[in-house]
Amino acid sequence: MSLKHGLLGLLEYGDMTGYELCKVFNDSLAFFWQATTSQVYRELSAMEKKGWLCSGEVIQSGKPNKKVYGITDEGRSELTQWLARDLKKSDVETRSAFLMKIFLSGRTDPRQAIENLRAFRDIHVQELSKLEKSSAIDTYGQDMKDNLIPLFWGLTARFGSEYYRMCIAWADESIRILTEVSQ
Amino acid sequence: MSLKHGLLGLLEYGDMTGYELCKVFNDSLAFFWQATTSQVYRELSAMEKKGWLCSGEVIQSGKPNKKVYGITDEGRSELTQWLARDLKKSDVETRSAFLMKIFLSGRTDPRQAIENLRAFRDIHVQELSKLEKSSAIDTYGQDMKDNLIPLFWGLTARFGSEYYRMCIAWADESIRILTEVSQ
DNA sequence: TGGGTCATGTAACCTGTTACATGATTAG
DNA sequence: CTAATCATGTAACAGGTTACATGACCCA
Structure with a gap:
């Protein structure tokens, strides 16, 4: 709900x-x-x-x-x-169609998986920069001690940016591994 | 689909x-x-x-x-x-009821949010150890060069463990921030 | 003249959740 | 004796997706 x-x-x-x-x-x-x-x-x-x-x-x-x-x-x-x-x-479980594709990519050309990983990476780079822009605006000039709302917004936004960074690093490393293996 | x-x-x-x-x-x-x-x-x-x-x-x-x-x-x-x-x-988008709760926690007692964060942390610690056990079994003795299936399974499993680690670190830091603010 | 924003929705369909139902075997 | 595992599902409901529909205003 x-x-x-x-x-x-x-x-x-x-x-x-x-x-x-x-x-x-x-x-x-x-x-x-x-x-x-x-x-x-x-x-x-x-x-x-x-x-x-x-x-x-x-x-x-x-x-x-x-x-x-x-x-x-x-x-x-x-x-x-x-x-x-x-x-x-169930409140913390997530689903990812992307990971499903990667998981099943053993039966196709690794170059397809690399392409998917690059698209995944690019989307997350974009989303990260969007999020960082909006975080800068939304918390600007707010007094954290008086109002808990921007504090909690900040926590979730930090989750978002750390998640995106992790995704980007993982994708880079995965692309590196696949490139090495597929030559 | x-x-x-x-x-x-x-x-x-x-x-x-x-x-x-x-x-x-x-x-x-x-x-x-x-x-x-x-x-x-x-x-x-x-x-x-x-x-x-x-x-x-x-x-x-x-x-x-x-x-x-x-x-x-x-x-x-x-x-x-x-x-x-x-x-x-949409293939890379995820939803989290948990983050929705955290985002909306500005209007309740911060101790409730801390409790939720601790529960979140504990679930992810547990899941991480489960995943690491199953990864160790599933890739044991497999030859990565001959068979791409364990390779891709390994990539997704690495995503999982990095995601869990990120969640745990984020929760720890968030609990620290909230504990400091709420005294 | 074409695209973007403001502003509302409906209808059909697909996907996910919850509760229920059955019944035998095996391990502690 | 009781709980878990094996093995199948149905029914009702809740939540999410896709396609369609309307219409005016503003900016380039």
Whole structure:
């Protein structure tokens, strides 16, 4: 249920539209969670039905009207309970289609695996620089002692950048090994 | 479609039952892909309908009968095509409910976050030692130059152990930061 | 005139989770 | 005697993906 709770958490910082929530996911949380617009809109209406959110329409001129969502007390208590739940193994498990491909690459030309590794490396180099730019902006001028929000954002962002660095180093080493073996 | 292709890939090494495939997933691939029995059985019958697999029953005495699956030529060509497809960004994206929790922990007692971090750390310490044990067994005595399969298994396993190490170091550092801030 | 941003969604489909169901054998 | 292992699945539900649909405004 992480998407629902992620949306609840973001709405605690202020009311937002589905469109704005999508942007936050794609701009700031993309390295540990992705969400498409269709999914976000679906989850928002499901959560409104449950009573976790309420919404109001904002009439705009020159632009389409907005549907702004806000968190209710029920939503807040649901979020609190979710945060307090003990960590399960499934909360930390991840899946990677990429590693599946590498794992099965023994039956094809190693050059294909090298190409995949290079693409993997390039994606992570790009993501790392994106993340470092956004981290610099988001924590700029924030006082860590007064507000715990940028502190926790910083922890997750540091996870992201260390993960990307590890991926890049691993890919480089793997490319080196495969290049050596395949001559 | 990684689960389907993962199953195809495993069946290339030899015919297996659904039960055995589940065990391989849970014992060897768990650090980058998880699959439950219900999912595996469903995918196997779907793939048989598509013509990627064929099956035969093996009668056993004292034990329940087995349904052994084997890969067909169609299945093999599907796997080859999948391996040759260009890497998309979604192939490398991962999701983590745990990081979502940490990200949203600014609104609760930091001690809860510390507890979650400790649980995260412990799980990864455990997984690392499991993985290192199985890596030692699986590559023992294999000749890397003759057979590329253990080579690629080694690459993914190295990814796993480096990932776990990174997680443990990050958790330790995060616990340190939070402990300092929360006194 | 074409592409990007703002803003909303629906529908169909595929994939993953949880709970349930059965039943024999073997090891401690 | 009880728990684990072998071996199969079904059903319902939750979550994620892909494709489609609309329409106005702004900037180059």
